[in-house]
Amino acid sequence: MHTKPSTCYECDANCPIQVEFDDSGEPVAVKGPDCPRCYAQLDRRNHPDRLLYPLKRVGPRGSGQFERISWDEALDTIAERLSATRDEHGAPAVAFFAGYTKEARPQLQRLAHAFGSPNYLTESGCCFSATMVAEKVTFGYKIKTTSTVVSPKTRCHLIWSTNPRGSIPPFDTHGLVTLKPGRRMIVVDPRRTPMVDQADIHLQIRPGTDGALALGFHHLIFANGWQDQAFLDQWGSGVDAFRDYVAEFGPERVAAICGIDEADLRAAVELFATTPPAQITLSPTATVQHSNGFQNHRALILLSAVTGNLDREGGNRFFNDKVLPKPIDLFDYCRSSLPPRIGDEVYPVWTKYWPAGQSMLLPDCILDGRPQRVRALLAMGINTAMWPNSKRMERALGSLDFFAATDFFHNPATLQADIVLPAATSLERPALIAYPGCAYQGELRYRRPVVAPRGEARPDGEIFLELGVRLGMADQFWNGDLEAAWAEAAEGIPEEIREEVYNNPDGVTVYAQAIEDLVEHGFLDADRLYRLRGFPTASGKVEFDSSELRAAGHDGLPVYREPAESPLSTPEIARDYPLVLTSGARTKFDTHSQHQYIQRMRRAIPNPLVEIHPSDAEPRGIRDGQAVEIRSPRGAVRFVARVTERIKPGVVHCTHGWNSANVNELTDDRHLDPISGFPPFKSSLCEVAPVT
Numbered sequence: 001m002h003t004k005p006s007t008c009y010e011c012d013a014n015c016p017i018q019v020e021f022d023d024s025g026e027p028v029a030v031k032g033p034d035c036p037r038c039y040a041q042l043d044r045r046n047h048p049d050r051l052l053y054p055l056k057r058v059g060p061r062g063s064g065q066f067e068r069i070s071w072d073e074a075l076d077t078i079a080e081r082l083s084a085t086r087d088e089h090g091a092p093a094v095a096f097f098a099g100y101t102k103e104a105r106p107q108l109q110r111l112a113h114a115f116g117s118p119n120y121l122t123e124s125g126c127c128f129s130a131t132m133v134a135e136k137v138t139f140g141y142k143i144k145t146t147s148t149v150v151s152p153k154t155r156c157h158l159i160w161s162t163n164p165r166g167s168i169p170p171f172d173t174h175g176l177v178t179l180k181p182g183r184r185m186i187v188v189d190p191r192r193t194p195m196v197d198q199a200d201i202h203l204q205i206r207p208g209t210d211g212a213l214a215l216g217f218h219h220l221i222f223a224n225g226w227q228d229q230a231f232l233d234q235w236g237s238g239v240d241a242f243r244d245y246v247a248e249f250g251p252e253r254v255a256a257i258c259g260i261d262e263a264d265l266r267a268a269v270e271l272f273a274t275t276p277p278a279q280i281t282l283s284p285t286a287t288v289q290h291s292n293g294f295q296n297h298r299a300l301i302l303l304s305a306v307t308g309n310l311d312r313e314g315g316n317r318f319f320n321d322k323v324l325p326k327p328i329d330l331f332d333y334c335r336s337s338l339p340p341r342i343g344d345e346v347y348p349v350w351t352k353y354w355p356a357g358q359s360m361l362l363p364d365c366i367l368d369g370r371p372q373r374v375r376a377l378l379a380m381g382i383n384t385a386m387w388p389n390s391k392r393m394e395r396a397l398g399s400l401d402f403f404a405a406t407d408f409f410h411n412p413a414t415l416q417a418d419i420v421l422p423a424a425t426s427l428e429r430p431a432l433i434a435y436p437g438c439a440y441q442g443e444l445r446y447r448r449p450v451v452a453p454r455g456e457a458r459p460d461g462e463i464f465l466e467l468g469v470r471l472g473m474a475d476q477f478w479n480g481d482l483e484a485a486w487a488e489a490a491e492g493i494p495e496e497i498r499e500e501v502y503n504n505p506d507g508v509t510v511y512a513q514a515i516e517d518l519v520e521h522g523f524l525d526a527d528r529l530y531r532l533r534g535f536p537t538a539s540g541k542v543e544f545d546s547s548e549l550r551a552a553g554h555d556g557l558p559v560y561r562e563p564a565e566s567p568l569s570t571p572e573i574a575r576d577y578p579l580v581l582t583s584g585a586r587t588k589f590d591t592h593s594q595h596q597y598i599q600r601m602r603r604a605i606p607n608p609l610v611e612i613h614p615s616d617a618e619p620r621g622i623r624d625g626q627a628v629e630i631r632s633p634r635g636a637v638r639f640v641a642r643v644t645e646r647i648k649p650g651v652v653h654c655t656h657g658w659n660s661a662n663v664n665e666l667t668d669d670r671h672l673d674p675i676s677g678f679p680p681f682k683s684s685l686c687e688v689a690p691v692t
Contacts, residue, residue, distance in 0.1 A: 003031075004450040005505035007433065009101055009426035010037035011591045013169045014435050014443075016506065017041075019427065019450050027427065027451050033170055036589055040598045044425060045454060047597055050408055051422040052455025061398040061416045071456065074404075074419050075463075078378065079470035081402040081418075082115065085376040091116030092339050095374045097359060099123045099381035100594060101423075103431040104460035107485060108380060109329035109356075111464045114476050118338040118357065119374065123386055125343075125359030130288035130676035133353045134297040138543050139310070140536030141318040141529075143301060147282040149438045150175030153314030156184045156275035160300060161210065161286035163193040167586035176281065184275055186268045188213065190582060191611070191653055192646035201268045204648045205258040207582040208563035208683030210287045211296030215560055216254030217269050217303055218246040226273035228308025235530060236305070237537075238545025238556065245557050257568075259648065273307055277314030280304055285584065289682045291564035291668075294675040298546075299558035305542045313527050320512035320529070322442035324434050326492030328485060331355045345371040347677045349552050358677040363387060363669070366396040376402040378467075380423065380460045382413045383593050385662045388679040389634045389669035406460050409597055411659055422457040424449075429459035432486040433507075440515050440526065444493060445507030446486070461485065554675055563683040564671030567650075570685070577632055577685035579616065583654045583663045584681055593657035608661035610639040610654045611647040612688060620688060627691040630654065632666035632684060638691060639663075652688055656681075 003018045008030075017032035027045070032038040044050065054074035059065025085094050096112035096119065098105045105122065112120040131144045148168050157176065164174040171177075176195070179185060185199040188210070196202045205213055221227050222243055232239050255262040272278050280303060287297045301316070309315030334341070342365055343351045343358030350358065365374040377397070382405055387393035390412070397403055397416035404419040414420050428449050435443040453459075461482045468477030478484035490498055501508050514533075515526050523531060534540045538547045543556075550556040562569040566580065587605065595601040610630060612622060622628055624643040629636050630652070639654060639661050647653055654663040668684045 006427060006450050007445065007447050008032055008035075008038045008041065009103070010035075010040060010594070011169070012102070014433050014445070015169060025451070034173075035169055035171065036601060036604065037591060037595065040595060040601060041425065041427060043598045043600060044408060045427060047409070049410075049597060050454070051410065051420065052457055053422060054456065055420040057418050062394075064410065064415055066420065071458075074421060075466055075470055078404045078419055079467055082376055082378065083471065085401060086116065089373070089375055092119055093373055093375045095119040095121060095342070095357075095362065095365070095377050097121045097362070097377060097379035097382050099379070099383065099386065100592065101381060101426065101460070103426070103429070103433075104380060104464060106327070106329045106489065107461040107464040107482075108378075109331065110477070111468050113330035113334040113338065114468060114473055115471065116338065118334050118341040119372070120334070121342065121357045121359035121362060123359065124354065124356065126285075126289065126386065126678055126681070128284040129350070129354045130294055130673065130678045131282065131284055131297055133350050133676060134288070134294050135301060136353050137349065137537070137546055137548055138298050138301060139305075139318070141311070143304065143316045143318060144282045144284060145319040145436060146317040146439045147280060148176070149317070151279065151314045153277055154183065154279045155314065156186070156272055156278035158186045158188070158272050158278060158280045158303075159195050159199070160188045160280055160282055162281055162283035163189070163195055163585065164281075165194045166588055167283075171588045184271055186272060190648045190651050191585060200271060201264055203258070203260050203264060203268055205260055206648065207580055207651060208290045208292070208566060208680070209258040210290075211292060211299045211558065211560040212249060212254050212257040213265075214296070214299035214303060215246050215249040215558070216251060216258075216265060217272070218242075218299070218306060219249045219254070220251060220266065220269040221273050221306055222246065224270070224273070227306050231308045231310075232306065235535065235541050237539035237541040237543050242302075242544035242557055245559070249560070259650070272303070276307065276309060277312055278307060278309050279315055286682060288673070288676065288678050289584070289680065290678075291671040291673055291680045291683070292561040293673050293678055293680075295555065295558045295560070299560065302542070302544060302558065310542070311528050311530060313525070317439040317527065318529055319436070319438075320440055320514045322437070322512050323444065323493060323510040325432055325489040328489050329355070342372055342374075343677060347675065349549065349554070350676045360387065360669075360672055360677050360679055363393045363396040366400060367392070374400075376400060378404050379413070380406040382407075383659070384412045385593050385657060385659060385664055387669065388664055388667040388681065390662050390664045391635060392669060406463055411593065421463055422455060424453040424457045424459045427451055428453040428457065429461070430483060430486060432489050435507075440512045442510050443507045444497070444501045444510055445505075446490070446502045549675070563680060565668055565680070565684045567685070573633060573685055577687045579686050579688060580651045581630070581632065581654065581666060581684050581686040582651060582682045583656045583667070585653060585655075590657060593659060596658055605655070607640040608655050608658040609642045610652050610688065611642050611644050612652045613645060613647050613649040614643055615649045616652070616688070617641065617643045620690065622688065622690050628688050629691050630666060630686050630688050632686045634667065635665045637661050637663065637665050641688075652686065
């Protein structure tokens with residue numbers, strides 16, 4: 001028995017692994033971090049339901065009736081149908097979508113733009129990007145990415161709607177889980193996560209009220225003189241207007257909005273503001289997947305600036321860019337030479353900072369022709385479960401003139417496709433990996449395939465290069481050679497480390513230029529980069545009142561607004577749907593919908609669960625373990641009840657990513673955040689009833 005090095009790709013962590021092979025050359029085991037996702041890689045590769053051959057739909061859309069065809073027929077059909085759509089309706093009428101896995105995004109985006117379409121879309125239309133854009137608009141830097149890195153100097157942790165035990169490898173041994181003596185912790189979450197068990201204070205807020213809570217923190221900080229006034233005087237823009245605004249958010253009002261105890265609020269603010277250095281630990285999505293999520297997130301991250309904890313060791317550090325591969329995605333060409341992307345018309349602040357169109361608008365584009373008409377789609381790793389009001393997205397895919405997709409398994413999206421192509425797994429495909437790392441340190445690695453693809457599966461990137469060749473652009477697509485595409489991307493890596501990136505299975509650690517810049521200018525402590533560079537915002541300072549947002553027609557201040565659908569904003573809906581519905585809490589046993597086929601994962605979580613408090617379950621006649629139906633104005637879905645005091649009364653939480661019980665069939669697709677276009681996955685209304 002022998003082993004080969006590789007990396008796991010069951011989430012974005014890219015953890016190193018060793019793959020064990022038997023004497024016949026078949027992989028039989030994976031050794032890596034203590035993570036159940038890691039060990040599921042072989043289960044996926046060998047799953048009996050895995051797609052192994054190109055398929056053509058022969059029955060009605062959604063029927064699941066397909067027949068096997070050759071790769072030549074599949075690729076020729078796709079090229080012909082996309083070309084025909086371009087000839088009749090123009091290239092922008094063809095959209096290109098990238099979900100999971102993400103590694104072939106450069107090749108797919110290149111195909112979209114070389115084809116002439118600006119409409120390359122990704123799952124980032126509802127994940128992570130809104131936090132990044134909110135941070136860029138406010139600070140000019142990202143901080144979420146570094147907010148889960150534990151510093152030995154941190155004295156107070158403010159854990160805001162994230163649970164490292166379920167979402168951040170190595171889970172139960174993450175640094176936040178084993179706090180050193182003397183450290184303090186505040187947890188903000190509508191669920192009583194495992195982090196609460198070691199916290200000093202738990203603020204169990206109503207979902208979607210994060211902005212009000214953050215503004216309440218600011219109110220008490222200014223009222224008690226706990227702000228870092230010297231920092232604000234030198235580096236704050238719009239502070240006076242912001243201070244006037246937060247005066248409206250007194251503790252009594254905020255406690256009522258959020259559904260928390262006023263005394264707990266006061267104690268939490270004092271603990272956070274008077275125990276420096278303090279760090280806010282953030283989720284990539286929990287604060288922004290609301291109808292006012294962008295501004296809510298801005299209000300939250302400004303706490304780091306007001307208290308002087310911004311880019312200081314032990315506080316919230318800036319994420320700095322490191323050495324990266326050369327872009328091969330043709331996005332600069334798209335921006336300079338192609339028509340507007342989907343979303344440029346309505347979310348220009350978001351599209352300014354994100355190199356794709358806004359995918360949440362895709363159903364509108366297909367069904368209603370707004371803001372642009374889309375008639376054909378080429379996608380990898382697409383699942384309708386990613387969209388709010390998912391049945392509408394399913395109808396949209398079913399009404400396309402042509403739709404082709406690559407994937408490992410069928411799902412509700414691929415069942416609408418005309419052509420379905422089998423994708424190679426991460427063990428079967430090469431990739432140039434740039435792991436972002438933390439504030440100043442990242443990693444580069446070239447991962448080679450350790451085993452041949454099963455059946456006729458092919459790497460997604462290779463498929464897109466082959467389509468480029470068939471569309472008459474062989475020279476632009478390396479004549480279909482995926483290794484050559486990655487080699488050109490690798491030209492962006494300094495020559496002195498490029499060979500090691502390819503040959504060292506452990507990868508190469510790279511560092512941000514910011515460290516050397518600080519040292520060269522006499523700063524011995526590698527933090528507070530703003531002392532050297534200022535803030536790359538419109539004012540050169542922290543934007544409490546954003547001129548960029550004002551210019552785009554939005555409030556410059558992080559104004560709080562009630563969720564578009566809530567007991568307060570829509571009492572007429574709440575009469576029939578009185579419970580607040582939230583979703584999306586992570587577990588280590590799944591990454592979205594990717595692992596529901598894997599038996600070992602289902603042993604841990606065998607059913608799609610809805611958490612409901614006993615005080616809400618009892619009057620509805622709901623027992624623990626009972627089948628229930630959850631209804632919203634969008635539809636009804638069955639779950640299994642988990643009656644627990646770990647969820648806030650008046651709130652229910654559903655697991656997400658289940659094709660058989662898709663919570664996003666219930667979520668609102670009409671009240672997207674006005675700045676980012678993000679959907680309110682985490683704050684809408686529902687009712688729950690037992691299934692009899």
